[in-house]
Amino acid sequence: MKILVCVKEVPDASAPMRIDPQTFRLDRSVPGALNEFDTHAIEEALRVKEGSGEGEVVALLMGPPRAADSLRKALALGADRVVHVAEDSLAGSDLLATTKVLAAAAERESPDLVLFGQQGSDSDGAVLCASVADRVRLPLISQAASLELSDGKAKVKRQTEYGYDVIEAPLPCVIAVSDAINEPRYPSLKGIMGAKKKTQETLTISDLSISADEVGEGGSATEVYALGEPPPRGESRRIEDNGDAAQAILQYLTEKKLL
Amino acid sequence: MPTLVYVEDHEGEPVKGSLGVLSKAARLGDEVAAVLCGSGVEKLADEVGRHGAARVLVADDAALEAPLPQPRVDVLARLIESEGFDTVLFGASVLTADVAAALASRLDAGLNWDLVDLESRDGELVGKRPALQDSVIVEVGWKRAPRLALIRSGTFEPAETGGSAEVAKIPVEIEDWSQQAVMLEQAHEESEGPSIEDADVIVAGGRGLGKPENFSLAEDLAKALGGAVAATRAVVDAGWYPYASQVGQTGKTVAPKLYIALGISGAIQHKVGMQSSGTIVAINKDPNAPIFEYSDLGVVGDVHEIVPKLTELVRQQKGS
Numbered sequence: 001m002k003i004l005v006c007v008k009e010v011p012d013a014s015a016p017m018r019i020d021p022q023t024f025r026l027d028r029s030v031p032g033a034l035n036e037f038d039t040h041a042i043e044e045a046l047r048v049k050e051g052s053g054e055g056e057v058v059a060l061l062m063g064p065p066r067a068a069d070s071l072r073k074a075l076a077l078g079a080d081r082v083v084h085v086a087e088d089s090l091a092g093s094d095l096l097a098t099t100k101v102l103a104a105a106a107e108r109e110s111p112d113l114v115l116f117g118q119q120g121s122d123s124d125g126a127v128l129c130a131s132v133a134d135r136v137r138l139p140l141i142s143q144a145a146s147l148e149l150s151d152g153k154a155k156v157k158r159q160t161e162y163g164y165d166v167i168e169a170p171l172p173c174v175i176a177v178s179d180a181i182n183e184p185r186y187p188s189l190k191g192i193m194g195a196k197k198k199t200q201e202t203l204t205i206s207d208l209s210i211s212a213d214e215v216g217e218g219g220s221a222t223e224v225y226a227l228g229e230p231p232p233r234g235e236s237r238r239i240e241d242n243g244d245a246a247q248a249i250l251q252y253l254t255e256k257k258l259l
Numbered sequence: 260m261p262t263l264v265y266v267e268d269h270e271g272e273p274v275k276g277s278l279g280v281l282s283k284a285a286r287l288g289d290e291v292a293a294v295l296c297g298s299g300v301e302k303l304a305d306e307v308g309r310h311g312a313a314r315v316l317v318a319d320d321a322a323l324e325a326p327l328p329q330p331r332v333d334v335l336a337r338l339i340e341s342e343g344f345d346t347v348l349f350g351a352s353v354l355t356a357d358v359a360a361a362l363a364s365r366l367d368a369g370l371n372w373d374l375v376d377l378e379s380r381d382g383e384l385v386g387k388r389p390a391l392q393d394s395v396i397v398e399v400g401w402k403r404a405p406r407l408a409l410i411r412s413g414t415f416e417p418a419e420t421g422g423s424a425e426v427a428k429i430p431v432e433i434e435d436w437s438q439q440a441v442m443l444e445q446a447h448e449e450s451e452g453p454s455i456e457d458a459d460v461i462v463a464g465g466r467g468l469g470k471p472e473n474f475s476l477a478e479d480l481a482k483a484l485g486g487a488v489a490a491t492r493a494v495v496d497a498g499w500y501p502y503a504s505q506v507g508q509t510g511k512t513v514a515p516k517l518y519i520a521l522g523i524s525g526a527i528q529h530k531v532g533m534q535s536s537g538t539i540v541a542i543n544k545d546p547n548a549p550i551f552e553y554s555d556l557g558v559v560g561d562v563h564e565i566v567p568k569l570t571e572l573v574r575q576q577k578g579s
Binding site: 140222246 | 269326328332356361363367368370371385387390393399402439440442484496501502508509511517542546553554557558559561568
């Protein structure tokens with residue numbers, strides 16, 4: 001069982017995020033970290049491997065060379081090896097361009113299972129899994145709150161607006177896990193030390209038979225025009241409860257014609 | 260700009276968010292068609308037509324009964340290419356996010372998501388997307404057609420225009436690999452009353468309620484106001500309330516006319532799920548709770564004291 005986990009590096013949660021007003025891109029010069037949603041996907045892959053007693057967990061990341069730190073974390077957590085598609089020309093890639101790269105890298109690995117975290121904490125998109133699944137023509141299940149593998153099939157509880165669906169798909173398939181699926185472990189000292197000995201493969205887009213005009217801003221089908229301020233909220237009122245707060249709220253709601 | 264709006268259905272009704280997007284598309288002044296994909300959905304066509312669609316295209320097939328994305332992608336891809344739609348809009352949901360993202364790949368198209376507004380500027384479609392925890396609004400566009408967009412749930416209110424639509428069936432041809440994921444058991448509504456996406460009033464509870472049983476405070480107030488109950492991630496994780504009611508970054512995004520937050524500190528992850536609400540009232544005993552920074556009315560006090568009184572007052576007022 002080979003499990004490919006697609007991960008991304010995002011600005012570290014402790015660093016203030018900003019968008020570069022010239023390029024309209026997220027400023028990635030701040031310290032980066034492994035996207036926390038993706039640690040749930042790594043954890044799930046490790047549990048599958050540990051549960052069956054065999055298998056390989058491969059982390060795949062597209063991003064600048066400095067994202068190697070995030071891949072080291074994936075290795076420290078227990079991934080067996082990492083594949084890093086690292087090239088400056090990838091900067092500014094939108095969903096479509098990113099999909100092409102990840103799909104090509106996934107096909108090269110031909111895993112039994114492809115896992116994604118549910119979203120990027122920077123972009124808040126939950127879209128990459130479906131886009132990649134379509135490109136590699138594999139069954140897709142997103143928002144997985146639990147995953148069971150048996151008899152060459154994946155059985156998933158999918159969280160929706162209405163509760164939980166139960167969906168089954170044959171392997172190989174693509175699954176995006178929700179952050180409710182598990183509690184990710186912390187890297188152990190042994191894991192951190194062992195990470196240095198594991199294989200880190202770096203690929204260029206030409207290794208994936210992708211040309212430079214298919215990625216980056218040039219290969220993207222969307223664009224950013226401008227940055228603006230969100231509309232301000234109106235004046236806010238503050239009261240302290242002296243026993244009459246309920247009456248004050250009622251009056252406020254009545255004034256605003258909300259009752 | 261011939262525009263297609265995907266109208267999602269759930270338990271025999273068009274989803275409110277989809278109808279809101281359809282109404283918005285009609286206001287943008289383009290020729291708008293709506294598409295329904297499901298089993299037994301043809302009967303929804305009239306209602307969809309009243310919300311601004313000039314044409315309602317219906318893919319009605321047993322193979323589309325389960326709300327799974329991939330069969331819908333096959334149907335939509337063929338439709339968009341054969342009819343030449345250059346804009347395709349979706350009200351965001353678990354299902355439509357997958358459908359739209361897969362279509363982007365299939366059609367080699369651009370997708371912008373989490374949009375809170377759309378406008379036509381000199382004939383070009385421009386979307387507005389909040390970023391960085393909604394502290395910035397990014398204006399986004401598409402370099403070519405078809406342009407795909409996911410609209411944040413609760414952004415646009417459905418509006419009946421009174422028009423009627425031409426209804427046409429469209430072919431349903433689904434590829435084998437798209438049917439490999441199968442629904443074994445489909446979720447049904449866990450709660451009674453309006454769902455939090457549809458409610459005009461939401462009463463939300465957080466850890467400040469103290470214990471799971473105290474969610475009855477939120478439920479009673481919501482009932483008096485004719486609203487729905489929502490919960491923060493912290494209390495959902497703690498098992499106090501079902502996930503279907505979770506508002507925030509990893510839950511739902513809501514924008515009711517009135518949002519009443521009970522015992523919610525208002526961390527950024529919660530804020531992004533509800534800050535587009537019309538009026539926000541927060542009750543919290545901690546005067547430094549972040550939620551007061553973005554509330555229209557902040558009440559420093561004990562929810563256990565204030566809420567039962569408020570519920571009673573609302574009942575009296577509504578009863579009178």
